[in-house]
Amino acid sequence: MDGDVTKQRVLESAGKTFAEKGYESATVREICDGAGANIAAVNYYFGDKQSLYLAACVEAQCAREGAIPMPQWQPDTPATERLADFVRTLLRRLLEDERPAWHRQLMLREMASPTEACAHVVEDYIRPMSMVLKGIIEELLPEGTSEVDGFLVGFSIVSQCLFYHVNQPIASRLMGTEEYNRLTIDRLVAHITRFSLAALGYVEPLAKPSRAAQVASR
Amino acid sequence: MDGDVTKQRVLESAGKTFAEKGYESATVREICDGAGANIAAVNYYFGDKQSLYLAACVEAQCAREGAIPMPQWQPDTPATERLADFVRTLLRRLLEDERPAWHRQLMLREMASPTEACAHVVEDYIRPMSMVLKGIIEELLPEGTSEVDGFLVGFSIVSQCLFYHVNQPIASRLMGTEEYNRLTIDRLVAHITRFSLAALGYVEPLAKPSRAAQVASR
DNA sequence: AGCATATTCAAACGTTTGTTTGAAGTCAAG
DNA sequence: CTTGACTTCAAACAAACGTTTGAATATGCT
Numbered sequence: 293m294d295g296d297v298t299k300q301r302v303l304e305s306a307g308k309t310f311a312e313k314g315y316e317s318a319t320v321r322e323i324c325d326g327a328g329a330n331i332a333a334v335n336y337y338f339g340d341k342q343s344l345y346l347a348a349c350v351e352a353q354c355a356r357e358g359a360i361p362m363p364q365w366q367p368d369t370p371a372t373e374r375l376a377d378f379v380r381t382l383l384r385r386l387l388e389d390e391r392p393a394w395h396r397q398l399m400l401r402e403m404a405s406p407t408e409a410c411a412h413v414v415e416d417y418i419r420p421m422s423m424v425l426k427g428i429i430e431e432l433l434p435e436g437t438s439e440v441d442g443f444l445v446g447f448s449i450v451s452q453c454l455f456y457h458v459n460q461p462i463a464s465r466l467m468g469t470e471e472y473n474r475l476t477i478d479r480l481v482a483h484i485t486r487f488s489l490a491a492l493g494y495v496e497p498l499a500k501p502s503r504a505a506q507v508a509s510r
Numbered sequence: 511m512d513g514d515v516t517k518q519r520v521l522e523s524a525g526k527t528f529a530e531k532g533y534e535s536a537t538v539r540e541i542c543d544g545a546g547a548n549i550a551a552v553n554y555y556f557g558d559k560q561s562l563y564l565a566a567c568v569e570a571q572c573a574r575e576g577a578i579p580m581p582q583w584q585p586d587t588p589a590t591e592r593l594a595d596f597v598r599t600l601l602r603r604l605l606e607d608e609r610p611a612w613h614r615q616l617m618l619r620e621m622a623s624p625t626e627a628c629a630h631v632v633e634d635y636i637r638p639m640s641m642v643l644k645g646i647i648e649e650l651l652p653e654g655t656s657e658v659d660g661f662l663v664g665f666s667i668v669s670q671c672l673f674y675h676v677n678q679p680i681a682s683r684l685m686g687t688e689e690y691n692r693l694t695i696d697r698l699v700a701h702i703t704r705f706s707l708a709a710l711g712y713v714e715p716l717a718k719p720s721r722a723a724q725v726a727s728r
Numbered sequence: 729a730g731c732a733t734a735t736t737c738a739a740a741c742g743t744t745t746g747t748t749t750g751a752a753g754t755c756a757a758g
Numbered sequence: 759c760t761t762g763a764c765t766t767c768a769a770a771c772a773a774a775c776g777t778t779t780g781a782a783t784a785t786g787c788t
Contacts, residue, residue: 298735316534320776330737335777414683422684433717440693443685444701445716451673452666458676459669465632466640467661475658483662491708493715498663499651500711516765538746548767553747 299337301327307348353417360384371431372494376485383477386457452484517555519545525566571635578602589649590712594703601695604675670702
């Protein structure tokens, strides 16, 4: 009874193909070929193409969350350190070349043009991360900061991480493929946390302009 | 001889439809229906679907660039002010509800999953903006800063702008639709420039932690 | 072994896709 | 009015799509 193994192979091939080509361009025949299965396997195991797509989405997000969990901090861990850990976790989830490299592509595609079927990805996957970041930011910002300003700071931090995920091809072409490929996750974590913590005033700014330039910019 | 007007109508309908549905899902029948033209109009004026898509991309980027040009600065304009202008121009190009609202969607789709046909969008559209930003950043950062570090800072700034474009549905759902819709472009410009200039040390940081917290975070 | 269930397979189904065709229509110049 | 180039149209094209079918094969149980 090797039915379950073919089902799994189809699911994996589906995720890979959907991520690469998108929902419409990926054909059932191509998926089944990639899985070494018959065309009817999709109908037999998943019903139809759309259900297969949904299953691939769920699989991707579960695998991703399990593979790179949020760290469990000690109660006395300073917020600055937790921010660095958060950035690292997010970047790893987005960029790391895990065994199934298509997970991130598939999730990205959903973010760019959200299918109604996968709308709950936000609630199940994004919201929890958002709450963690919110806790960190509230501790870093002065009391009495409005909720909107908190969100804006959160967006500023998260967006820097998402950039290297969404605009990988563009960024790569812009700064040169060689140079771009030398950017390790550690390097990005260091830059983003330093940039953000400097903006909040917790580390030295990246530049130290003369007092004159500082005044002129007001 | 109203041939050119139908061609234009097809082009506009194509842009709208491609942006809304994506390349594969948008059918030439739907596009021609939207333009009130016959199905053969695509072949007659553009050759085939792919050429029509390319034409729509070019049209979108030209219209966008012409509608919201980069400001021409006086030679003595300080870099901090130019950065604010740059952020505003970029945000307006990305977010402003211009008459043809589909331009940005189409360009976004290309960035998310670049077609080989539209690869030169990077060279023609992104590269010039990148050079402008590079000039600003080089003036803000201390001399001797490596080119890679310059790119990283540029990415940090641009990514904050792109975020509200790419992840509009997610951000909206996250902070609540009401609150999100109250975010004006001016508000975003103010936040992003302040956050970035604070990171570089040109304005006061968003938070002023106690000396103790600052030391503890090292 | 023999039966029953689960899985695989090749073939065909009806639709829809992008594209092509050739005739019909439009309009200005001779 | 006739000509000729330009534009529109309905109809049809082959190809590819997702899906279904029914028989063939494998597997597990008594």
